[in-house]
Amino acid sequence: METYIAFLRAINVGGRTVKMDRLRELFEGLGLDGVRTYIQSGNVFFRTAETDRVALAARIEAGLAEGLGYPVPVMLRTVEEVEAVVESDPFAGVEVTEDVRLCVLFLSEPMPPEVELPTASPKGDWEMIGANEGAAFVVMHLRGGRMNANPATFFPKSYRGQATSRFFHTTAKIAAAARKG
Structure with missing residues (x-):
């Protein structure tokens, strides 16, 4: 299982308010494990065995669009990739x-x-x-x-x-x- 960080664009800005419990609920509804959020700006941690990152991001984007009613671009990174940036x-x-x-x-x-x-x-x-x-x-x-x-x-x-x-x-x-x- 890989741990990913989903960096979401346009969460809790411009009138698009989403409570973090709702965001976790949407990710869990997609079958993702260990879902956690960090601060209110659209950072979601989760685990999955899925290896096709492009397909996974597209699936999350589709689930968020359906659940929230507007598109939310998703940039997925592993913990190691974010640590490497830092x-x-x-x-x-x-x-x-x-x-x-x-x-x-x-x-x-x-x-x-x-x-x-x-x-x-x-x-x-x-x-x-x-x-x-x-x-x-x-x-x-x-x-x-x-x-x-x-x-x-x-x-x-x-x-x-x-x-x-x-x-x-x-x-x-x-x-x-x-x-x-």
Whole structure:
């Protein structure tokens, strides 16, 4: 049995409120084992013997759409994959200040090859400093105490995937909580 972390996009934002007990119920209804949630932003831990990750993500997305009434993109990672992101320290040398936040964008598809890194938004709201096959690493520059841009919108129209972001320090906490399971 593999332990997965499902990073869900658009949970408890934009008026789409879902209680965590309902989210666990939906995952359990899909026959997934040991279902747990972590904080209110759409992080679900579970175990399964299924090995086809693409089919598993599609099945979860279909179950969530049916149960919630709207699409919820799902990015699946193993605990080891998330730990590897944290251990790689993709933000080494970047100082966190009151105006700087470090974000991991979990991707459903690899970055498009035409995206040259590092890159930054025209307004300087964010810098995408690196990426691997499943994640992009973004330094957000707050303006007036707020994040005013979504770096996932930078991807060219040819990108067919989805992305969901988590702060880097939260990503580390998610990995640790999943490991405790």
